[in-house]
Amino acid sequence: MILGASSGIGQEVARQLINMGWTVSVAARREAPLVSLKAIEPSRVEYAVVDILAEDACARLQQLADRTGGIDIYLHAAGIGSQNRQLVLQTEEETVRTNALGFTRAMNWAYHYFEQQGKGHIAVISSIAGTKGLGPAPAYSATKAFQANYIEALEQLARQQGHDIRFTDIRPGFVDTPLLGESPAYPMLMSVADVAGSIIKSLVHEDDVKVIDWRYRTLVGLWRLLPRWVWKRMRI
Ligand SMILES: NC(=O)c1ccc[n+]([C@@H]2O[C@H](COP(=O)([O-])OP(=O)(O)OC[C@H]3O[C@@H](n4cnc5c(N)ncnc54)[C@H](OP(=O)(O)O)[C@@H]3O)[C@@H](O)[C@H]2O)c1
Structure with a gap:
């Protein structure tokens, strides 16, 4: 799913x-777009209209899982994000609602679903943006850190409770999708086809954390070495 x-x-x-x-x-x-996906292979695709911020979201996910005949993997790819250097409050709040509150709701449903089923696999597309606080996108980078920490916590909880649930935190760098908007100025931009292929490999291998791609793995490794007094002076 x-x-x-x-x-x-x-x-x-x-x-x-x-x-x-x-x-x-x-x-x-x-x-x-969901109807178009179903049209590729109607017998193997089920869909549901779900707004993760709506009260009925979990019920709709449950109905979808039932209609599909059960699920093995839940991939959370729903998210919003934009730069917000002017710190417009509405943008910050919308980002927190979708990427933190909506995400938490989906995780709650997926965790209990797999708990009942006895096994499963939960994956989220967080971002390399969650590895540091990014000045141009405060709510986005903070909510991506939230997602990464949240599934790390769920992973520990599942183990403590003896549930056979796997977790994968997928952290891409810039990917050429509508989320980035019109700006052509993103460095090391990756194609959505390549990134989707890497994500599928990570799901099959049940990776814990996957930074996509190797250039961003290097970048994130370097970011981690920077002391705070250097980070706050950097122009991103
Ligand atoms: N593009 C990048 O550079 C990049 C890099 C790292 C991580 N990511 C992360 O990857 C994920 C996917 O982003 P993308 O680049 O593929 O962006 P996208 O093309 O804008 O796709 C976002 C998806 O999230 C869904 N969504 C948003 N709000 C929702 C809600 N309230 N309820 C249900 N679904 C909702 C959208 O569907 P509807 O609008 O139809 O609901 C859409 O299918 C995001 O979490 C993003 O942060 C993206």
Whole structure:
């Protein structure tokens, strides 16, 4: 099951999985792109319109899982993000609502679903943006850190409770999707097809954490070495 499959990374992961022969359930707020995914292979694709901020979101995810005949992997690809150097409060709050509150709701549903089933695999597309506080996008980088910490916590909880649930935290660098908007100025931009392929490999290998790609792995490694007094002076 992929939530956030109407666009960008989630949509491309869904498309590749369908073409590989998997049975896939897809969800998001916009219905038309989900219908197009179902049209690729109607017998192996189920979809539901789900707004993760709506009260009925978990019920809709549950119905979708039932209609699909059960799920093995839940991939959380739903998210919003934008630069917000002017620190517009509405943008910050919307980002927190979707990437933190909505995400928490989806994690809660997926955790209990797999707990009941006895096994499963939860994956989230967080971001390299969650590895540091980024001045141009405070709420985005903070909520991505939240997602990474949250599933690390769930992983420990599942082990303590004896549940066979796997967790994968996927952290891409810049990917060419609608989320980035019109600006052409993103460095080391990756194609959505390549990133989706890497994500599928990570799901199959049940990686704990996957930074995509190797250039961003190097960058994040360097960021971690920087002391705070250097980081706050950097122009990003
Ligand atoms: N693009 C990048 O450079 C990049 C880098 C690292 C991480 N990421 C992360 O990857 C994830 C996917 O981003 P993307 O680049 O593929 O962006 P995208 O093309 O804008 O896709 C975002 C997806 O999230 C869904 N979504 C947003 N709000 C939702 C809500 N309230 N309920 C249900 N679904 C919702 C959207 O569907 P609807 O609008 O139809 O609901 C859409 O399918 C995000 O979490 C993003 O932070 C992206």
